[in-house]
Amino acid sequence: xxxxxxxxxxxxxxxPRGERIALxxxxxxxxxxxxxxxxxxxxxxxxxxxRAVDGVxxxxxxxxxxxxxxxxxxxxxxxxxxxxxxxxxxxGTVRVAGIDRRADPEAAARRVxxxxxxxxxxxxFTVRGNLEQVGRYFRPRPPALKARVAALLERFGxxxxxxxxPDTLSGGYRRRLMLARALVHEPRLLFLDEPTTGLDPQxxxxxxxxxxxxxxxxxxxxxxxxxxxxxxxxxxxxxxLREGRTVATGPPRAVLGDLVGEHVLVLDARDPAAPAVRxxxxxTGLPEPARVLADLHLALDGPGLARFGARFGDLRFEVRxxxxxxxxxxxxxxx
Amino acid sequence: MTPHYRAAFRWQSRAVxxxxxxxYRRNWHTAALPPLLxxxxxxxxxxxGLGGFIPEFAWRxxxxxxxxxxxxxxxxxxxxxxxxxxxxxxAYIRMHYQKTWEGQLVTQVRLEHVVWGEVLWAATLGxxxxxxxxxxxxxxxxxxxxxxHWAGAPLILPLLxxxxxxxATLGLLFTALVPGIDHMSxxxxxxxxxxxxxxxxxxPMEGDSPWTRAWLAxxxxxxxxxxxxxxxxAGEMSHHLxxxxxxxLLMILALVPLDERLLRRRVLxxx
Numbered sequence: 001x002x003x004x005x006x007x008x009x010x011x012x013x014x015x016p017r018g019e020r021i022a023l024x025x026x027x028x029x030x031x032x033x034x035x036x037x038x039x040x041x042x043x044x045x046x047x048x049x050x051r052a053v054d055g056v057x058x059x060x061x062x063x064x065x066x067x068x069x070x071x072x073x074x075x076x077x078x079x080x081x082x083x084x085x086x087x088x089x090x091x092g093t094v095r096v097a098g099i100d101r102r103a104d105p106e107a108a109a110r111r112v113x114x115x116x117x118x119x120x121x122x123x124x125f126t127v128r129g130n131l132e133q134v135g136r137y138f139r140p141r142p143p144a145l146k147a148r149v150a151a152l153l154e155r156f157g158x159x160x161x162x163x164x165x166p167d168t169l170s171g172g173y174r175r176r177l178m179l180a181r182a183l184v185h186e187p188r189l190l191f192l193d194e195p196t197t198g199l200d201p202q203x204x205x206x207x208x209x210x211x212x213x214x215x216x217x218x219x220x221x222x223x224x225x226x227x228x229x230x231x232x233x234x235x236x237x238x239x240x241l242r243e244g245r246t247v248a249t250g251p252p253r254a255v256l257g258d259l260v261g262e263h264v265l266v267l268d269a270r271d272p273a274a275p276a277v278r279x280x281x282x283x284t285g286l287p288e289p290a291r292v293l294a295d296l297h298l299a300l301d302g303p304g305l306a307r308f309g310a311r312f313g314d315l316r317f318e319v320r321x322x323x324x325x326x327x328x329x330x331x332x333x334x335x
Numbered sequence: 336m337t338p339h340y341r342a343a344f345r346w347q348s349r350a351v352x353x354x355x356x357x358x359y360r361r362n363w364h365t366a367a368l369p370p371l372l373x374x375x376x377x378x379x380x381x382x383x384g385l386g387g388f389i390p391e392f393a394w395r396x397x398x399x400x401x402x403x404x405x406x407x408x409x410x411x412x413x414x415x416x417x418x419x420x421x422x423x424x425x426a427y428i429r430m431h432y433q434k435t436w437e438g439q440l441v442t443q444v445r446l447e448h449v450v451w452g453e454v455l456w457a458a459t460l461g462x463x464x465x466x467x468x469x470x471x472x473x474x475x476x477x478x479x480x481x482x483x484h485w486a487g488a489p490l491i492l493p494l495l496x497x498x499x500x501x502x503a504t505l506g507l508l509f510t511a512l513v514p515g516i517d518h519m520s521x522x523x524x525x526x527x528x529x530x531x532x533x534x535x536x537x538x539p540m541e542g543d544s545p546w547t548r549a550w551l552a553x554x555x556x557x558x559x560x561x562x563x564x565x566x567x568x569a570g571e572m573s574h575h576l577x578x579x580x581x582x583x584l585l586m587i588l589a590l591v592p593l594d595e596r597l598l599r600r601r602v603l604x605x606x
Binding site for chain 2: 047084086087088105106109110114116118119120121122123124125133134136137138139181182185
């Protein structure tokens with residue numbers, strides 16, 4: 001799997017739209033299906049001499065969700081901020097819908113919507129006022145702004161709270177407002193920085209459904225998350241960062257297979273045979289089994305699993321597919 | 336014109352200014368009450384009350400009452416104080432606690448526009464408050480308590496706007512520098528109080544020592560207060576107006592790029 005810029009997976013099949021409002025005008029779609037909405041290459045960002053982002057590249061097409069994964073401090077948010085223009089890269093280029101961000105930052109920003117990790121809505125305005133006000137930060141102004149705001153309020157289930165101050169909303173509705181704010185000006189590319197952090201399971205599910213609907217509407221989406229199920233469920237492609245560098249790219253299953261292994265074998269760490277398993281792994285050139293709470297985790301490919309079964313057939317163990325949790329543990333172990 | 340100053344005229348800066356105006360307009364009836372009451376109370380307490388115990392004194396060879404001396408000083412002080420405080424305290428709240436800036440910076444608005452939007456808003460508010468003081472002074476004039484030359488009044492508000500712009504850039508400098516809201520009292524007591532009072536606003540600043548002369552020569556608020564005083568008490572243009580304008584322009588030219596650089600470091604972690 002490549003270490004540099006990734007290529008996109010096939011677009012998911014467009015879902016029927018029904019009566020829902022379109023979030024992106026058809027005329028604003030890319031001219032060719034292969035034209036990336038986001039093309040970032042060789043991004044470098046230093047803070048106080050330390051490379052927070054070191055040569056990262058991203059490629060996103062319309063209707064594709066790219067998940068950006070990594071432990072805390074891996075460079076996810078900085079990469080995102082470089083792409084949406086909050087920060088200026090020390091090296092590298094960012095093109096949004098074919099527009100070089102450095103050459104024409106305003107035109108690039110006009111095509112980008114951002115949902116930040118923290119709630120950055122304007123607490124001096126109501127929910128409706130927030131959407132109207134954010135529309136005033138774009139030129140050309142979103143056409144028929146009031147009608148668009150009304151449609152977004154309805155689509156995101158915010159119409160009942162339209163005249164409330166946003167700080168009176170629950171966490172789930174605040175996130176909805178942040179998402180709606182990011183869409184007022186009809187962007188083609190959406191950045192979501194940990195969009196469900198701190199939400200309860202129901203609210204998370206609602207945000208997932210909204211993100212899924214936006215993907216079906218044809219938006220390119222870049223998302224960072226700590227939640228493994230979220231990344232697996234929403235992302236068509238993953239980029240895994242560690243210490244500011246890309247360590248893997250590709251579809252979630254392929255990334256897991258490459259970095260973690262085909263299977264994860266789980267056995268009780270207190271089992272008397274555990275030392276023998278460790279020794280067997282060492283002798284067969286496998287990585288040291290990871291201790292996770294009371295368990296030992298051992299990543300294996302198909303033949304490896306067969307050899308393990310032949311050697312430790314009497315042992316009680318469980319075999320499961322790798323998850324992104326395993327990937328995170330693996331990355332933490334490496335760093 | 337470099338990008339630092341060109342940004343003042345960009346639509347994004349006006350959009351940020353428009354955001355602040357929208358919020359102010361919604362609360363104008365409560366927001367306008369303090370700047371209306373404050374000059375009335377101060378003029379009555381100090382001008383009429385305390386001034387009753389102070390005999391007429393000579394200012395630039397002219398006999399003036401303390402109330403008459405105080406009135407132009409209050410205009411200058413209001414523009415200075417309002418703009419500085421707005422750019423320091425209110426901007427800090429928006430930057431740090433409300434995260435209004437971050438919400439703006441993910442749009443087509445960039446940091447230089449946020450800086451100018453804050454500076455323009457602080458200057459606008461300083462001018463609005465000074466206008467309210469002017470209305471109060473006009474009321475005192477109609478009541479016969481003050482005798483002012485109103486012919487020069489049209490000059491005063493643009494001058495106060497320029498002054499407020501300059502003091503707003505100074506306020507933003509401290510917004511960029513103070514470690515936290517608990518440290519706001521440092522610029523207040525080290526800058527606002529000494530500068531506000533030792534500038535011929537509430538009492539005459541005179542002296543023959545080289546230190547006093549240097550302080551007065553380089554102090555833009557002193558020139559502003561004296562310039563406005565010449566206009567309102569004598570109906571005369573004075574060199575103080577030119578000195579004030581020159582110093583304010585210098586402040587703006589020097590502080591805007593510095594504010595932007597320091598805020599870029601603080602808000603974006605860059606620089």
